[in-house]
Amino acid sequence: MNRFAELLDRLAYEPRRNAKLRLMTAYFRETPDPERGFALAALTGALSFANAKPGVIRALIAERTDPVLFALSYDYVGDLSETVALMWPGPPPAGRPDPSPQREGSRGLASRGHNHPPAPTLTEVIEALTATLKPDLPHLIAGWLDGLDETGRWALLKLITGGLRVGVSARLAKTAVAELGGLDPDAIEEVWHGLEAPYEPLFAWVEGRGEKPEGASAVPFRPPMLAHALEEMDVAKLDPADFSAEWKWDGIRIQAVAGSRQGQREGRRQVRLYTRTGEDISGGFPDLIEAILLDPAFDGAIDGELLIMRDGLVQSFNVLQQRLNRKSVTPKLMAEYPAHIRAYDLLAQAGEDLRVLPFRGRRERLEAFVTGLATSRIDLSPLVPAASWEALTAARADPASAGGGADAAAIEGLMLKRHDSTYVPGRPKGPWFKWKRDPHTVDAVLMYAQRGHGKRSSLYSDFTFGVWRGPEGEEELVPVGKAYFGFTDEELSQLDRFVRQSTINRFGPVREVVHGRDSGLVLEVAFEGLQSSPRHKSGIAMRFPRISRIRWDKPPREADRIEFLEALLRGRN
Template identity: 55%
Template sequence: MQRFAELLDRLVLTPSRNGKLKLIADYFRAVPDPERGWALAALTGELDIRSVKPAMLRDLMLDRMDEVLFGYSYDYVGDLAETIALVWPAPHDGTGPLRNDVPSLSEVIGTLEGATRIEGPKLVAEWLDRLDSSGRYALLKLVTGQLRVGASSRLAKQALADFGGKDITEIEEMWHGLDAPYLALFDWLEGRADKPVSAARSPFRPVMLSQPLEEPDYGRIDPDHYAAEWKWDGIRVQATCEAGVRRLYSRTGDDISAAFPDLAEAMEFEGSIDGELLVARPGGGGEPLLDPHGSVLRDDIVVGTFSDLQQRLNRKSVSLAVQRKHPVFLRVYDLLQDGADDLRALPFRERRERLDRFMTKLEPTRFDVSPFIPFQTFDDLARARSHPPHAVIEGLMLKRWDSAYVPGRPKGPWFKWKQDPHVIDAVLMYAQRGHGKRSSFYSDYTFGVWTGPEGAGELVPVGKAYFGFTDAELKQLDKYVRDHTTERFGPVRSVRATRDEGLVLEIAFEGLQRSPRHKSGVAMRFPRVSRLRWDKPAAEADRLETLQRMLPA
């Protein structure tokens, strides 16, 4: 446990990706089985400890500390695990943490997997008494599954590949057939055994990604060499079905099938398809479902916004009510596996011809083909990009007709040409503490624009951003928030924002949509701070009408 605690501490304090990769790979070299395997499971989110939940940990703390004092501490630190780790009292017998009595990862995980929800918190309390603050932090992060140390599942897999001198695609393709603590995997990586034979049915096939289209490449794009499609505003997924096992994967290889049982139920095929997951909401305008030839399939079902799709994301289960309100379908781009045939080495043109035939067997209300955009010149594409027919489109995809399906992001075969971001000037209204290494900074910012009569209006919130600024700018923003706070609401501060005094933020965002859930009536897609406008008076920030004019008809 102590080495795992040291790893988490160093990951939090290491900003660079390469630095994090080296830390994890070095940990795998230094730590024996099965400890390193359980650490890998924690880093990749494969652990599911059900006997302990965050609310139980809070109750443990309130048995040992005044509720008001704990509330102030939590407000200042901003992270539950870190707060408890720092303020947990030493045992009443005065012995304090005992490093020679530190539990191992195997002990913690094995014991908690067999514990009830009554036993789990008691076990955690006993271990907290035996650990120092760093060990307590690691233990609490482990049992809640909320590491937040800047290391994604794919980063951990890349570190594993670096450690063993393998290609990450080999690990990703076998991953869902492996079980923690991954003894056979480490034996292979260290050269003591042959490559494990994946037991996974419907394995993940690492996705092919595109490069942003830049001006030097404009001249390469012509209809003889490239096909053009719309870039839909959903999430990229892979639907795979083999011998009755149905799995829906995110682009990073995470199994998200549980959040979309309605789509999984319709996956009655043998193969693997690549596409964009979208919400099909009843009526009300939008882009209708199309058949593979571009004809309207059903005019009572239209493509919903990304905001609609967010109601389904990151859930372990979804109620029938949510499924009915936000039904999903897959707009298919590519065919990777057709029965027993692996098609990834074939040219894109041949894969799409096979895909058109493959799609005739699928339920049309759950699967359709992304249609091509006809063009003769690059100017035709530029016009299409500037005037997409629907708000759920965020640009163009350009793919070479002769391109094989290659994992990763090769240069040249596929390009994405997104629309230019929208930009507005807004006023900072609220700030909230961040998490992890940002827990002592006010780094999450709510901003608004003016509405009401000119010269006498009020600010209405239109979005929230927590990236786009440098570390130096973060310190400036944090100081501004502290110096101009007018009210406090737990971890949130209200910032002075009037026509005469306020900080203007230049906000860039990818798209805009109507939203009855927000007071302003609008919701932004991917907002971020692009510039701090210290020079601009708050009264000159944009008005709500400016955003309303950006809304699609």
């Protein structure tokens, strides 16, 4: 566990991608199985412990420290794992009595003779957390915390609470594994699903000691091809005649894959639904999975957009969110939020890999593929006429007039794909471009702030802002959104300084800052769209709000009013 803790500690303080990659590759090379496999599972988010929750940690630290001191410390540090790791009382020096209460079943038994258990291995921790019943967890975790140093305690608690936050994506961790054998990271992605921690067959293959794992070869995830944002300089260089244009729908990018393993009886098919990062979300959409299973014509893999369709109309992303990340999916939920796929691309068909074909050829195959499907849950994303930049600009600004029709409100912009582009994983420069519609902006007043997590745990980086509501002379600020990105590091320092100097009240970890007609700070907030929301005091929810500018030049009394946002919302509908 100490070796893994050291890795996490170094990753947390290392800002450079390549340096993080070298740290992980060295760890995987030097650490034996199964320890390194469990470390890989932790770094890729593949671990979860049903009974180990933050509440267990809070209860444990409440027994060992003063609750008021812990609350103040947590408010200052901003991170539960780090606060507990620093405050957990270690064993007293030899010869000095232990001042803590002697409690059976917890630290008391070990501390009487100062016989704290040795630091556990990562493997021991994961196996024990998986097998231990909930009533026995506090004693188990307390024993580990007693035997670890501050860094080890921090790593253990991060592992238990499920939020490592060390600046490592699942993709980067898999890239480090690929480095062991000089493989392309995409080769790891294509065998990843179906493998389980501690991934010993994977490491054996990468190091040349075993065969390539079969994994879920009948329904593999294929790393997606991504687009670059279209810049003004690109418009001057590119010829629209070389590209196909299609709508960029406001859902989530997915892959739907169906097939049978070699040797399986006909009809024993598998279906998977993956996000663009490779997360298997099949369990959240059983209606869609069943529709594909029952359609014998679906044998392959499509790249598309997951949407909610009602009465033939695409619903907003906010409606789709009602289906995402649900632990249980009821018949009522499926009926109220019917899932749908709008297909962009065909990656494989009947065992044939189509990614080597040019986009125009794949598009022809896709059109025939979708036409042959029996299910109504999948349709084709239409192409947009791309005769000139003027036509594309007009379509982007007003999708309804360029074929978007009644679904225009669910269109984020345009995708431009070269006719001759093969399907290449990653984000190659040149073949694909995304040209999103310009975001909306609103001038709002900063009202509340809260510390962030990880590297931002010492800074106020999560900001709640509001606009004016009510008749003149009796206006009040009503919160309309919360943002935690969009600013530079320098601007974050300025915002943090303002919060600390302007705090007028505190509510746990939240600070209320001065805000009135003549005092306060105005923020220009960019957002993608609005949705009616009875859960919010303003009745409005923002999509992807981010701070685009600090308006030091604008007094709070000149910030926007709620009527401005209500007009935008009516215009959408």
